[in-house]
Amino acid sequence: MTMKQITAIIKPFKLEEVREALAEVGVTGLTVTEVKGFGRQKGHTELYRGAEYVVDFLPKVKVEIVVKGGDVDRCLEAIVKAAHTGKIGDGKIFVTPVEQVIRIRTGETDENAV
Numbered sequence: 077m078t079m080k081q082i083t084a085i086i087k088p089f090k091l092e093e094v095r096e097a098l099a100e101v102g103v104t105g106l107t108v109t110e111v112k113g114f115g116r117q118k119g120h121t122e123l124y125r126g127a128e129y130v131v132d133f134l135p136k137v138k139v140e141i142v143v144k145g146g147d148v149d150r151c152l153e154a155i156v157k158a159a160h161t162g163k164i165g166d167g168k169i170f171v172t173p174v175e176q177v178i179r180i181r182t183g184e185t186d187e188n189a190v
Contacts, residue, residue: 077187078145080176082152085113086159086167087138097158099143100149107140116164135165142174142190 086094091108098106112133143151148171160166179189 078190079142079177079187080145080148081140081142081172081174082148083170083172084112084155084159085111085136085169086139086155086168087165088131088135088160090159090161091137091139091160094139094155097154098139098151101154103141103143103151105130109138109140110137111138115168116129134165142177144187145189 095106105161113136114132114134139150152171153168155169159178163189176186177189178185182189
């Protein structure tokens with residue numbers, strides 16, 4: 077069976093909802109990284125001590141999971157539903173193939189390691 081990595085870039089305040097939604101569809105492990113970036117939002121302008129400056133990169137959260145190929149669609153649906161606000165900057169999801177997984181502690185490989 078094929079395995080896929082799902083990488084979701086989302087708004088930070090949506091992290092808990094996404095984690096809960098993934099748990100409901102059976103995802104038991106995930107990796108979360110605080111990241112900064114921008115897409116169509118192109119950053120924004122802020123005032124600090126009377127000076128205006130441009131914030132190019134906005135805070136985001138990157139959530140990464142590896143799942144069996146047959147589980148991809150329900151994971152994507154869960155993420156989209158939980159992360160959606162309808163406003164610009166909701167994020168993106170990328171799905172990529174995973175060739176090999178090894179659980180370091182036990183030496184288990186591929187689907188047994190996921």
